[in-house]
Amino acid sequence: MSAFLIRRLLRFVVVCIGVSVVTFSILHASGDPVSLIMPEAPEADRANLRLALGLSDPLPVQFVRFVSNAARGDFGNSFFHREPAFRLVVERMPTTLGLTCLAVALALAVALPVGIYSAVRRNSLGDHAATVVVFLGQSMPVFWIGIMLMLLFSVQWRLLPVSGWGTWSSMVLPAVTLGAFTTPLFMRIIRSSMLEVINLDYVRTARAKGVSEWLVICRHALRNAALPIVTVIGLQFGLLLGGAVLTETVFAVPGVGRLIVGAIRQLDFPIVQAGVFLLAIIIVSVNFLVDVLYVYLNPTVRLR
């Protein structure tokens, strides 16, 4: 176990370094934030600002400074907000994480029963109906679903607020929108991994013992089908954080995604670096959690 942790930790450090090198180089290759901040100013004024923001030093010097500061959790002040970038990102993180977790929970709440049903009643009318829904769901982009739900529930029926964040009612549409984006994939994975195990000998044995169908499915089949499901949830988490960007924009949710996209537009390097870095940490942690869950779900997996 400790060897596993050390290896993980090393990998974690490598990921962090990789992420910071990539974001740093892409950002600095992409242009001059000063000309965005002061589009009309004479060159002398721009040079002043560049000096103030530390952008006039050679790139390697900037990179070393960036890394040594970042190691201490200091990503510098946002060019745009003029406040510590890390603090701005951390402030928004609970909103985005909350939205993402809600979406995963919603997606599972729908995908689990429907996926299991499709597997158990394979080729039934219900199964085919579910497949159609899966295809439809996967073909609809997040922002479109979001706007359609908004038109239906908020403009037509006036049931929910159009946009915003804070009250429970305002969270429903964003969470459903983001959940709808990932539900079809969950459903498909649950169905296929259930199908793989449902006709295996041990399941038949369990049935032969006279165990109720409910128990057979939940305890025997599902538990063994869970590995691929957990893997996909882990992988989807990263994608969902990406999907949160669109959802946050459509529903005016003050999350990290909106902050980062705005920062990219304005070439606000510190925010982008802090944001991407933090998101990378979260994704790595989720994957770590998934690995640990493997052991719990399947004792034959050894953590090495």
Place this chain on the structure above:
Amino acid sequence: MKRWLLGLTALTLVALVAPTGAGAQGKDTLTVALPSHAPTLDPHMHFERVGILVNINMFDSLLHRSAKLEFEPSLALSWKALNDTTWEFKLRKGVKFHDGSTMTVEDVKYSFDRVLEPGKEKKKSPQYGNVRAIKEAKVVDADTIQLVTDKPFPLLLERLVFFPIVPKKHIEKVGEEAFGSTAAVGTGPWKLVEWKRDQHIRLEAFDQHWRGKPSFKYLVFRAIPEVATSVAELKTGGVDIIRNVNADLLSDLKNHPQTRISTTPILRVHYISLDMRSAPFDKKAARQAANYAIDKQAVIEKMMAGLGRQVATVVQPPAFGFDSSVQPYPYDVKKAKQLLASAGYPNGVDITLHSSAVDWRPHFEALGQMLTEAGLRTTTKMWDPGPAWNKFFQAEGKATHGQYGSWGNYSVFDADAVLHPLYHTEPGGWIGKHYARVEGLDKLIDEARSSVDQPKRKRIYAEIQRMIREEAPSVFLFTQNDTLGISKKVAYEARPDEWLWLFAAKPVN
């Protein structure tokens, strides 16, 4: 299966029982949707339209501009030019800041010094460039301040319409950062209650404001990035005013029972800047051909719902210096082809035009099609308005054939505010620096901007307009309107300077 049904039922119930935020705001609240918030509430430390719109409702400047674009007294009761470089302002007495203190001449001086930072090499305020001509703010007595400029500065009054006066003692006490986020204090009609970044800025009427109380007790600026969302909010009463309504949404909002539109011509002028350094636009005849090739009226009528006006140059009709005797190029394809032939292209020529005006892509493509029909076979290339665009076009000024874009003068109603940034070869304007090469234009622009003799300036601008119409450094197109979507419960009209001066807004019963 049952569990699934149960879950769905529960979700529906939650949705039904939960209090709906939609339309729940009271009659004493006015809510405005903006695409984003500015980085700070400090009116001197940003230069963003979305920030200015909030600031003007919290802070006053020395001068105010009426909806008819006339200067009105605000914190200054009167003003006069003592000579070419000295202006004197008499201050209003007994004006209160939101913290209860009384505004003094020291606060006015402090506000200017804060932006000008005399003696300092590095200037913090991005608005410094607007007022850099001011050399000194001189206190004469308790009610009088003089502004001394380094040379005659005809735009001074224009610039003072948005130059908020801030409280010296308060800022020194709470610090710059708190002043920009949690403790913004001005003399304006509304005072700050709460700012939740990227959510809302909530303001409350200031009961000691010198104009009296505004009609709405609360003023809220929500940040809603997506257009479809803000339209949905407007229709359901979640917001009362949305900005920049596009032509394709007009009929929708006009016909909706709860909304209406208000539209007015603004300063934003559209043009295609031609790269005069390279063929074919190094020839005057080719540039004129491009001007004859565009059916401006068709674009205005078919694509802008009629909300636009043809222009002869880039100088907009409401701006000082506009000369109505200079006429727009007529639409004449035959003439365009003749001119193109005389420029050496009897069989036409292939060109590529670039643009980063993503919202105007259909218009850009229509313009390209019109040019193609006249023999300037155009490929239109759209760019993301970000880093690449900045680098290749603005910073390096790569040789191309031309660029489609627009200019809004930062709401300064003066020909200088479009001519200098666009055509002067000084480093400021990238088109002037790289694209336009009009002999003698720099000198005329400089002459007009360094005089306070308005009739003389008018003559110079008339000459400039005749000159650039003839030389055609750009394809001159049209000005556009600004259109607001407004709830029928609110009486307010769009202003030509695109300001949201909400003291003028009233509830409709």
